[in-house]
């Protein structure tokens with residue numbers, strides 16, 4: 001009711017790794033937050049259990065048949081949650097008047113339209129779905145400004161940088177005296193491996209990340225370093241940086257989540273245990289701080305912090321991403337689309353691990369650059385890049 005002062009939260013991608021961590025943090029603060037909507041693609045049993053526990057006003061699944069099933073389950077349990085299906089329902093729960101905060105935690109390009117809808121509705125948007133920003137950077141940031149959305153990065157690196165910057169971000173990096181953003185990278189499960197050893201690695205090996213437990217797509221991206229490439233592009237948009245102002249530093253312990261270097265020689269870092277509940281809690285409560293369920297960092301247990309340069313020869317995806325950002329326009333959207341197709345093919349056993357970079361490179365080379373100022377153009381180029389990637393995979397089979 002109107003006397004309810006709690007913030008209403010929509011969690012897009014509630015059943016995923018970020019989604020479940022978000023619900024964990026929200027459940028610790030029932031006096032601050034209530035759930036407007038929870039959404040999932042296909043894992044309907046998990047969404048049902050989440051609905052029974054968190055009592056959202058609305059639940060959304062991808063397919064009508066799953067929505068019918070969930071409606072039935074919830075009705076029998078005496079719940080009044082409205083159950084809907086499809087992309088238009090995602091857009092609606094992301095922009096509903098009833099929602100104050102939207103956690104954008106759908107994986108991949110499927111998150112673009114609902115995330116943009118939240119931005120255009122002027123919500124507080126917690127951005128985990130980096131692919132949405134990579135695809136539509138200029139348009140996305142322009143919409144944030146125009147609709148006065150509050151955009152808070154959840155990706156741990158960008159959340160760390162946000163925390164290391166002055167409270168007032170406007171005016172660009174130079175005005176803040178920032179000389180460089182340092183994105184830390186764990187290096188993934190294949191840190192130190194040679195190209196020749198990488199051609200035969202399996203999806204399960206690639207998804208066994210040393211420090212973080214994440215969805216399979218981002219786990220593969222972490223293993224190829226494409227995740228760091230997407231994050232470099234993400235950092236350029238979020239902080240209005242040039243690609244050469246963003247430096248990637250391999251830091252295997254994943255304790256420093258990223259750093260900001262200033263012109264006076266200072267370098268500021270954000271440290272913590274590798275647990276996404278920290279950036280999630282930060283985004284939810286900003287500018288305040290709330291308990292996240294994360295243990296304090298034990299520096300004596302960490303004992304040491306190591307740093308090294310990334311190996312761009314063995315992991316060419318990082319260089320490809322930097323090139324795409326330098327090229328501008330629709331190149332990052334093309335990079336992202338080709339990568340999504342290639343990662344899926346790798347996960348289903350249809351492409352070698354080292355083939356991922358190859359697919360992305362070929363699709364980028366074959367695509368002509370367009371200005372990325374209109375959503376239609378971006379979605380068109382996304383579709384074309386997917387077709388190109390599929391055709392290349394066909395020829396390899």
Ligand code: NAD
Nearest residue numbers: 013014015016017018040041106107110128129130214215
């Ligand atoms: P995940 O695979 O665990 O979860 C993805 C969620 O999106 C699920 O709820 C799924 O149902 C939903 N989804 C998938 N495809 C969909 C579709 N076509 N339509 C609607 N919903 C769909 O992924 P995750 O690891 O939680 O990652 C989510 C996003 O957050 C990604 O963009 C990832 O890059 C980013 N991110 C994740 C982490 C992490 O630690 N997991 C860290 C930083 C950033």
Ligand code: MG
Nearest residue numbers: 155156157231
């Ligand atoms: Mg990250």
